[in-house]
Amino acid sequence: MLTTAAVIGTSLTAYAAYYDIYGNIEQQNINTDAFGDRPSRVEGALNIMVIGSDIRTGENANYGEAEGARPDSLIVAHISPNNGRASLINLPRDLIVDLPACKGSGDKPGMPAQRGMINSPMSFGGIQCQWKAVEQVTGIHIDHFVSVDFSGFKGIVNSVGGVRMCIPEPIDDEKAKLHLEAGEQVLNGEESLGYMRSRYGQGDGSDLSRIKRQQEFLGAMLNQIMNGKILTRPGNITSFLGSVTETMTTDDQLTLEVMTDIAIAMREVDMGNINFVTAPNGQAPSDPNRLALTQPQASQLFDAVSKDQSITGDDGGGEGSGGDKGKEQEKEQVKPADISVEVLNGEGTPDLASQVGQWLTTEGFQVAGTGNPLQIPSQTTIYYGPGKKAHAQALADEAVNATIEESPNLGDTVQLVLAQDWEGFTSTAGSSGGSSGDSAGGVEGTTAAEAEQKCS
Structure with missing residues (x-):
């Protein structure tokens, strides 16, 4: 849910040295050496596990009760500055996968190896278990993590002045505390959170249709951040960073220097080369209410990301590419x-x-x-x-x-x-499909440049 905001927020934190904001970030030590064999990393590329946490304590208590803290959304953000592209891969929370054993930490008991939902390791063993699981399931080397909760997301949206969206039909969703009229409008933080969380009040009620709406929202917000005045005025940057860092948690290796590198890299990526995709999936044979990865498309996608290869087949050509x-x-x-x-x-x-x-x-x-x-x-x-x-x-x-x-x-x-x-299917973001070349077939997604939010 919070992918783009968290990644951009993390990137922009490079400016925090000038505004004494960096100290607001809560950081955790993650012992990746305890993972054992890990996927190889590609020099020059960066993979960040982004978590939209649904923790329901403190300022988030108004959103109902939920046991423990777990990802409401889970995304792998792949940044490839050498190739001028970035990809944000949604891992649906309803995915049933083979999870690795993980030792507990603090008051969390850990868990044995089992088959379960992709977002469950965080409840059993915290961020470290979730990190290990994502690496094993995808085969992608994760360099860092960023986590933001509900209140943090609202603050991010409010700090950018709201996000303009086209609402095709009226929305009345009590569970998400969301009531919107149809038409083009600017959503504030509370409305944006409801829009991102809303599942049964829109579309077919599935998590997949919700993910698609989330990608459209995040693309619209990213357009607003990158093309607006937020990055050009110190006062706007200060407000934005203050909202992000107050509720952000990262690993302690995500230093100011690393954030500076990310910020520089993101400024060089064209909006047409920022892809939002969902891991290929279908109904799980064992449970009609759960999802399973669709093969070989999912493995092709993860393999392309792990090798820093294009997932769209256009080699970063963006909107202006031909072919x-x-x-x-x-x-x-x-x-x-x-x-x-x-x-x-x-x-x-x-x-x-x-x-x-x-x-x-x-x-x-x-x-x-x-x-x-x-x-x-x-x-x-x-x-x-x-x-x-x-x-x-x-x-x-x-x-x-x-x-x-x-x-x-x-x-x-x-x-x-x-x-x-x-x-299977080719990428809706422009892939020519199949397993040849350096593209990954079967990818559902869009680009940030395609997030046009004006009602026709």
Whole structure:
């Protein structure tokens, strides 16, 4: 939930030497030597585990009760200054993964190796357990961590004067304490926190749709911070840093010198090269209310990040890059919301059609149904009726490997028939997909430059 604000806030803390703010930050010693074998790190790249904590004590007690402290959101922020790009990878809190054993610390008991939710290690063993788990699950070397709680997030938003958003429909969510009218408006800290936490009052009520809204919000806020007057006026910087550091926790190796390096690096990254992505996932076979990583797409994404390679296939080209983006602009524009699709599973993996349907729904497609085909084609095929070729092609562009074929008996709904060669989806941020080259297929995401928040 707090990814961009925390990373930018941490970066800007380089200025704190001039305003005596650095001392506000709470720091923890993390014994990474106790992790054993760790993923290799790439010189010149930086990976930060960013935690939006849902701790409900102190100033956060008004947001209900919750046992312990755990990530309400969990993100790996990858900064690659040598390549002029940055990526923020959401790890959905509903992900079920294999977690490593971790020793307790203080009043936390630790935990044995087990299969559980990605955000649970923090409750059992604190930040150190969470750090170790993220490294083992992703294979990405984590250099530092940043954690901000609810009150800290509100302060960040208020310090930048609120964030302008387009609210497409009225929102009435008692659980998130959020009540908004439809239309373009500037959200204050309390409203922004409610918007970021709101799950059942918007969309389909899933954590995935909430993550997508969070990415849009954070992109809008990042645009506001980077393109506004916050970085140009000392008074604004002071206010911003004061709000961030009062509720920020980091590791004690995130020194002023490191923060200065991050600040310099972030200023060189174009907004079109800051990617918000979600780890590829689908419904967990063991629990319909939980998620599991979709393979091989998730491993491809994590491997690209761990090696400091592009996850979008454009090598940091940003909005102005040509190639596939230029070709896409020449095609007939068909929006996902205009496409009705039925997903049929001929690949053989149980519940695959439902997983694919769920992903398509989060991307805005209209999923008409799922099931199994009467006949299985030799390769993954999208069948379309008269006048729906552009719809089929737009859907095919989202897949790593899918061909299209006209079927005169079909109506307005296209059919995606998964065959044995099914390899998942390409990146919505511009990836050409597959495992070739230095891009990672199956990535759901957007760029900060695409976070346009004006109502049309």
